[in-house]
Amino acid sequence: MSDNIKTVKNATCTFCGCVCDDMELTVDLDAKRITKAKNACVLGRAWFAEHTIQDGPAAMIDGKEVTLEEAIEEAAQVLTSAKFPITYGLSDTTCEAQRQAVAITDFIRGSIDTTTSVCHGPSGLAFQGVGESTMTLGEVKNRADFIMYWGGNPAESHPRHFTRYTVTPKGMFTPNGKKDRTVVLVDVRKTPSTPVADIFLQVKPGKDFELAWAMRALVKGHKVDSSIENETGVSLEVLEDLVQRMKNCNYGVLFMGMGLTMTRGRHFNSGAIMALAADLNEFTHFVAKPVRGHGNVTGADNVVSWQTGYPFGVNFSKGYPRFNPGEFTTVDTLSRCDADAALIIASDPAANFPQAAINHLGSIPVVSFDTKETATSKLAHVAFRTSTYGINTGGTVYRMDDVPITLRPAFESPFPSDEDILTPLRKRVQEIVIGKSKAKGAGAGVTRAASPVK
Amino acid sequence: MSTSTRILNGKVYDPINKVDGEIKDICIKDGKIVESVGDDATRIDAAGMVIMPGGVDIHCHIAGPKVNLARKLQPEDHRHDPHPGTPFTRSGSGGTVPSTFATGYRYATLGYTTAMEAAVTPIGARHTLEELHDTPVIDKGFYVLLGNNIFLQQLLKEGRKEEFKHAIAWWINSTKAFTTKLVNPGGDEPWKGKKNSNVSDIDEKPNSNDISPRQIIEAFIEAVNELGLPHPPHIHCNNLGHSGNYKTTLETMRTAGDRRAHLAHIQFHSYAGELGKNPTSAAREIADYINKHPNISCDVGQVMFGKSTIMTADAPLAYMLRGIAKGKWVNADTECESGCGIVPFSYQEHVYVHALQWAIGLELFLLSEDPWRIILSTDHPNGGSFMNYPKLIKLLMDSSFRKEELSRANQKAVNKTLLPDLEREYTLNEIAIITRAGPAKCLGLNNKGHLGPGADADITIYDDQADKEIMFNAPRYVFKSGTPIISNHEFCQDHDGRLLHVAPAYDETIVDTVRPFFEDYYSIEFDNYAVDDSYLHDHEIIPVRN
Amino acid sequence: MSETMLLIPGRSNKQGTSLNKGKLKEEYLEVTSTVEMNEDDMQRLQLEDGDRVRLSNSIGEFTASCKKKKSKDLPEGMIFIAYGPSSSRLMESDTGGSGMPISKNIEVEVEKVAA
Numbered sequence A: 001m002s003d004n005i006k007t008v009k010n011a012t013c014t015f016c017g018c019v020c021d022d023m024e025l026t027v028d029l030d031a032k033r034i035t036k037a038k039n040a041c042v043l044g045r046a047w048f049a050e051h052t053i054q055d056g057p058a059a060m061i062d063g064k065e066v067t068l069e070e071a072i073e074e075a076a077q078v079l080t081s082a083k084f085p086i087t088y089g090l091s092d093t094t095c096e097a098q099r100q101a102v103a104i105t106d107f108i109r110g111s112i113d114t115t116t117s118v119c120h121g122p123s124g125l126a127f128q129g130v131g132e133s134t135m136t137l138g139e140v141k142n143r144a145d146f147i148m149y150w151g152g153n154p155a156e157s158h159p160r161h162f163t164r165y166t167v168t169p170k171g172m173f174t175p176n177g178k179k180d181r182t183v184v185l186v187d188v189r190k191t192p193s194t195p196v197a198d199i200f201l202q203v204k205p206g207k208d209f210e211l212a213w214a215m216r217a218l219v220k221g222h223k224v225d226s227s228i229e230n231e232t233g234v235s236l237e238v239l240e241d242l243v244q245r246m247k248n249c250n251y252g253v254l255f256m257g258m259g260l261t262m263t264r265g266r267h268f269n270s271g272a273i274m275a276l277a278a279d280l281n282e283f284t285h286f287v288a289k290p291v292r293g294h295g296n297v298t299g300a301d302n303v304v305s306w307q308t309g310y311p312f313g314v315n316f317s318k319g320y321p322r323f324n325p326g327e328f329t330t331v332d333t334l335s336r337c338d339a340d341a342a343l344i345i346a347s348d349p350a351a352n353f354p355q356a357a358i359n360h361l362g363s364i365p366v367v368s369f370d371t372k373e374t375a376t377s378k379l380a381h382v383a384f385r386t387s388t389y390g391i392n393t394g395g396t397v398y399r400m401d402d403v404p405i406t407l408r409p410a411f412e413s414p415f416p417s418d419e420d421i422l423t424p425l426r427k428r429v430q431e432i433v434i435g436k437s438k439a440k441g442a443g444a445g446v447t448r449a450a451s452p453v454k
Numbered sequence B: 001m002s003t004s005t006r007i008l009n010g011k012v013y014d015p016i017n018k019v020d021g022e023i024k025d026i027c028i029k030d031g032k033i034v035e036s037v038g039d040d041a042t043r044i045d046a047a048g049m050v051i052m053p054g055g056v057d058i059h060c061h062i063a064g065p066k067v068n069l070a071r072k073l074q075p076e077d078h079r080h081d082p083h084p085g086t087p088f089t090r091s092g093s094g095g096t097v098p099s100t101f102a103t104g105y106r107y108a109t110l111g112y113t114t115a116m117e118a119a120v121t122p123i124g125a126r127h128t129l130e131e132l133h134d135t136p137v138i139d140k141g142f143y144v145l146l147g148n149n150i151f152l153q154q155l156l157k158e159g160r161k162e163e164f165k166h167a168i169a170w171w172i173n174s175t176k177a178f179t180t181k182l183v184n185p186g187g188d189e190p191w192k193g194k195k196n197s198n199v200s201d202i203d204e205k206p207n208s209n210d211i212s213p214r215q216i217i218e219a220f221i222e223a224v225n226e227l228g229l230p231h232p233p234h235i236h237c238n239n240l241g242h243s244g245n246y247k248t249t250l251e252t253m254r255t256a257g258d259r260r261a262h263l264a265h266i267q268f269h270s271y272a273g274e275l276g277k278n279p280t281s282a283a284r285e286i287a288d289y290i291n292k293h294p295n296i297s298c299d300v301g302q303v304m305f306g307k308s309t310i311m312t313a314d315a316p317l318a319y320m321l322r323g324i325a326k327g328k329w330v331n332a333d334t335e336c337e338s339g340c341g342i343v344p345f346s347y348q349e350h351v352y353v354h355a356l357q358w359a360i361g362l363e364l365f366l367l368s369e370d371p372w373r374i375i376l377s378t379d380h381p382n383g384g385s386f387m388n389y390p391k392l393i394k395l396l397m398d399s400s401f402r403k404e405e406l407s408r409a410n411q412k413a414v415n416k417t418l419l420p421d422l423e424r425e426y427t428l429n430e431i432a433i434i435t436r437a438g439p440a441k442c443l444g445l446n447n448k449g450h451l452g453p454g455a456d457a458d459i460t461i462y463d464d465q466a467d468k469e470i471m472f473n474a475p476r477y478v479f480k481s482g483t484p485i486i487s488n489h490e491f492c493q494d495h496d497g498r499l500l501h502v503a504p505a506y507d508e509t510i511v512d513t514v515r516p517f518f519e520d521y522y523s524i525e526f527d528n529y530a531v532d533d534s535y536l537h538d539h540e541i542i543p544v545r546n
Numbered sequence C: 001m002s003e004t005m006l007l008i009p010g011r012s013n014k015q016g017t018s019l020n021k022g023k024l025k026e027e028y029l030e031v032t033s034t035v036e037m038n039e040d041d042m043q044r045l046q047l048e049d050g051d052r053v054r055l056s057n058s059i060g061e062f063t064a065s066c067k068k069k070k071s072k073d074l075p076e077g078m079i080f081i082a083y084g085p086s087s088s089r090l091m092e093s094d095t096g097g098s099g100m101p102i103s104k105n106i107e108v109e110v111e112k113v114a115a
C-alpha cells in the first residue's frame, strides 16, 4: 500500500438498485484501487475491491487493438448501414450515457431496449395497466409499520435494503425501528431473508397470482373458499389474519421481487400486487414498489421514457417511437433473427439470454461496451473497454425509487467512460444520417413543423 | 454569416412598449432585440403578418418525476400522436404528456418560447433538470414544492421565522428553482399519516400542535417577499375541485394582504355550492376580488373538452378523482417533501361538472378587468394539453364561436354561469398580454414578453388570419434568441434553450440547521442532496429585487 | 433414473461477489453451476453432496454439482441455482409477447451423471 491515499466520502455504490450513497472509500491512488469501502455490504465490498484497472486495449475490432477513432468510425458505419439495428443494456451506466444511446438509436431508427425487459419489464406493463401507489424509500423508513416482500430475497440480492431503508432504520413515526413494524415475506422457499420476517408465507411455485387475488377478494369483503390452501399453499386463516393486519396498519408497503415477474403470470402477478396495494387505500395508506436490480436500471427506464414516451421495447423504424414488448424487446428481436446489428452497452446478453438469442447475436455485427471481458465483448465486432461508473466516472444514477443521485468517482481510469465514446459516436452517426438524407435530396430532411389546422 | 436580422412590414403587438398593431421594423442582433441593424442583415418581409414576442407559459407540467410517471403510465396517450424526427431534430411522442423533445418542439410550433414547470419536489430537482435539458427550443424553469416540507413546518411551529426564510433560500439554491410552490399546504401529513384524510379548511390544524394552511401561506408570502424573488409564492390553494371552495380561495388571497401572491389555475378554485353536492360558479366573486387587488395575479387553468391527465402534488385530490375516473391511478409519496397523484382523465361537454368548469374558466377571463394579472393556462395537462391554446384564444376573441361551443355544452351547467351573457371579445393586444407580456411581468422576466431593445429575441410571426385558432396554431416564423427555429412553417434549426433560475442570498449557517433533521429522516446523504452546476445547461440567473 | 422438478434460478451472495471478479472467471462459473436440492430428493436419486447431475428440458441441458438443503428450507421437487450461463441454457426464447422469457420455476428433468 502506498502513501498516496485519499478518502471519498458520500460515494455511491452502484452494484444494486439500493444505490447506497453513504460509502466512505479509501483509495490507493498509486495502485489505482479501492482498499476499503466503509458501510458497503458484502456485494458492495466486492464491487469496489474488484474494479481495478487491468491492462488491455480500449478498443478492438475483431479482437485486434485499434485506436478509439477507428473503432468509433467502424461502429458508426455498422450501425448506420444496418436495416434493423438494436440497442440493448444500459442498466449499468450513467443517465448521461443512456441519453446518448437513445439519441443514437433515434437517428439510426433502431430499437432501444434495456435490461428492464428481462427483470421488471412485466411490472412496467402492469403499471401501465393499473397504475401504482408508491413512495420513496425514506417514507418507508419514516412511516411504514407493515412491510411485505413478495418473491424476493433482498438479504442476498439487495443486502442493505432491510438495514438502510425498510426494516431496521428508526424513522419519524417508527422511533423503535423493527419493533414498530410487522414484516411479512412471501416466497416459494426459505432464503437467508426469511429470518427477518415476523410472518413467512410459503406459496406454491407459480401460484402468486391466485394468492394475491384471494387477498384482494378478502380486502373487498368477498368470501374466499378454504380450498385456497390447496391451490396456493397458504391457509385461509393465515390470509384472513394477514388482510386484517394490512387494513389496520398506518402505512403499509408491498415490495415486489423478480419471483413475480419471471414466472408464470408475469405482468398479471405484478398487476395483482399493485391492485392489492391500491385497493387497500380504501382503509389506510398503502404503497407498492418493485425492488429493482441493477444500479441504474431505474435511470434507464426514466431516460427512455422521457425521450420516447415509453419505458423499454421501443422501435424508431418509422421515424418516431413505437412501443411493443414481445416485438421490440431484445430477447425477441434476437431470437426471431430480426436484428442485423447490435449496440450492447454494459450488459452481457451473450451469457444471460436464451440460446436462440445468443446464437443470433453471434451471427451479426455487435458493438459492445464493457468494463471487463465478457461473453458479449468476446463475440463483438467492435469492442470498447470503458471505465466503471461510480468508481472512475461521475454522472447520475436513479435509485429503485426514482431518486437521482450524483456519483463521486474515486480514481481515474485510463479507459474512457461510456459517455466519452457514445457522445462522439452519436455525432458521427448523425453526420452520416444527415449526409444520407441530403444525398436522397430529401430537402435536408425538413418536415412540416406547423401547418394550419382544418 | 450575419447574426443580425431585420423583420419588416409586420404588424407589431408589444404591449409592454405600448405598441398595439403598428407596422414597425424589428431588428435582431446576437440574440437580442436592438434599435437597428446594418444593411447586411438578413431581411424578412412580414407584410400581412402579426408579430408578437414569444409566448410565455407561467404554469404547466412538462418535466420531472411526476410527469415521467404519467408518460410511462399512458402508452395509449402517445400512440395516436407520434412526433416524427428529422436528421437534426429528435423524434418523440405526443398526447397530453409528450416526451421531452416533442414538448419543446410543440411549444415552438405554437409560438411559445418560455415555459415554467410548476411543481417539482426538491429531491426530484436533478431529474427535472435532466429532462429540461432534453426539452429543446424553449427557455424553462421550475417551481420547487415547499408548502408541505416537514422541516420548514417545524421551523414555523417553533416560530423560527428568520431561519425559515434562509432555509427557503437554501432550498431554492440547492435545487436551481425559479420560485416556491405551495400545493394544498398542510394537506400531506393527514394524507400520508392519517389514513388518507386531508385538511378542509384554511384555518384547520390537524393536530393541536400543528400549524394551519393559512400560517404556512402567510409565512411563505412574507419570506419570499423579503428574499425579493422575481415571482411571488405560486399557490395551489386548499380544497381544489370541491364545491364551495371559492371561500378558501378568497381567504387565501386575503392572507396575502397587499403583498404579491400568484394563484395557480384559479378556475379550479372558483366553485360555489355545498360540499359534496354539484358545484355552481363563483367566478364573479373571485374576479371581483382580483379586480380590486393589484397585488394578486393568477393563471386560469382553463378546462378544454377532451383528453387530459390529472397530475398534481395534491395527492388527496387525485385520489378523489380516481373514484370518478375509475381507471388507473398513481400515488407517489416523497419523503419529507410532498405527495403526488396522477389520473388519466377526460372532460366531456355533456357532463354537468365538466361543462361548468369550462364555463367558469371563460367567465374568469371575461370578467377580469386587468389582463396583465389573469394569465392564459390550461394547467397543462390537467385542464387539457397546451396544444389547446389556439382554440382557447379563439374562444376568447370570437364571441360567435364561443356561443356555438356553448350551445354544445351541458345547458344546465352553462346556464348557471354568466357566460351566455358575456359579449366581450379579447383583442390581439389583450391576447399578447395574457400569453406573453403579462406572464413575463408576473415572473419578473424583464427580457421576455416584449420587443424593446435589450429583450431576448424570442419572436413569433403569425399570418394575420380571421380564424384565430388557425392563426395561433401555425406561426410562419419563430425565433429563439435570434435563431430562426421555424421558417415558413418548417423547422430549420434546433436549439437547446436555457434554464432560468434564481439564487437568493442566505446565511450559510442554515446548512447546519437543516443537516441534523435531514440525517434523521431522509434516505440519501445530506451532502449528496444539493444539485451542483453540472446539471445546468445554458442558463440564466434572474436577479432578485432588492 | 430421472425425475421432473422445478428449477428456480435466483441471486445469491456468492454469485454477486464472484460476478464482480469477472464473469469469465473460475469462481463465477463454479457458483453458477452448482444446484441446491432437497435432501430427500437427493437421497431418492442416490445423490451425495458434490455429485454431478444433468438438468435438461426441450430447450437444452447442463450439468452441475449438487448440494444438499434441508426440507424445511427447500421443498421437495425444487432446485435452486444462482443465475448465470447454466440457467440460461434452459430458458425458452418465446416471451409470450412480454419481452420476458420465463426464467423461474422452469420444469426440468433431473438425472444423476455417472462419475
Ligand code: SF4
Pocket (backbone or CB within 6 Å): A013, A014, A015, A016, A017, A018, A019, A020, A039, A040, A041, A042, A043, A044, A045, A158, A159, A160, A161
Ligand atoms: S446494498 Fe447494493 S448498493 Fe448498497 S452497498 Fe450493497 S450492493 Fe451496494
Ligand SMILES: [Zn+2]
Pocket (backbone or CB within 6 Å): B059, B060, B061, B118, B119, B264, B265, B379, B382
Ligand atoms: Zn398545475
